[in-house]
Amino acid sequence: MLFSTVCWYRDPHGLPWIEYLHTGASKIWYGVAANQEEKLCAALKKIVPDFVKDSAIWLPSDTAMVPPTELVREGVRVCRVVQDPGQFVVVFPGAFTSSICKGYLISESAFFARPQYFDRAVASFKALHDCCEPSMFSLDRLVLSVVSDPRATLDGLLRARELVLQVVEKEKRLRSQLVDIGLETSERLSTPDSHRKKKNRFIEDEEENMCEVCRQNLYVALVTNSQEEAVYCLEHALLFLSKNPSHLEFCKLMYTYSLSELDSAIKQMDERIHAKSGSKKSPYSKKAKSREHLDSFSSTSSSNL
């Protein structure tokens, strides 16, 4: 749209993103680097106190539109760049941006991640969960996809490994707790392809697989409640059913992976790591550990740049 303006925004998943301006007018970007976060927060608390939350995600998306000059007046370092057609803008993870279009234009943006993303993804998703902010994708799905993707690099697999182990541990613990409180029925969640053959309203649209409470995008497993027409993540299903045991008869655990399939995923991942490392040693070997150490060092160096 003409002169469309974007609120101050930071990707809550901790991803970097890239935007390409195909054609039309120029776009003015304002940016605040991640290391200015404290100052930006203090300035916005002063300028728009009602929009600043007292939580990890202190500025929810699409809420605050503040002129950059006011931020500069409060001591925030703001950079400015004019993007012309044919040019890319890359936004680093953790950076805040705001922009205004100088006229009609067509642009396209994409989020992306390097293997190092896995090192900070858990913290970003925990913040989304704790703040009940919606996630645009499932981190569990991403790490499980890496495990089964033959194109995954050794670096990506090693970094995804810890997260896969956490996913499996969490699934085992929560599913067992749900059984303990009396949840008896379960069913395999149809994939989008099989859904076309077999109607299941809970997966009609992937966006509908969102926890009623924390709004997280669910993939590995979820609990449906036919009485309330609601979907919960396993944590919130446990809380809900503990308080409302009469709903147990309407609830069902829906899963994409059975527990034995999750165990197989770990086995498959370790075999891939073993094959790609070209070593007969296990992924826990000294070589793998020293490589992880080097990678985390290079990740720190590049973020300092």
Ligand SMILES: [Zn+2]
């Ligand atoms: Zn939830």
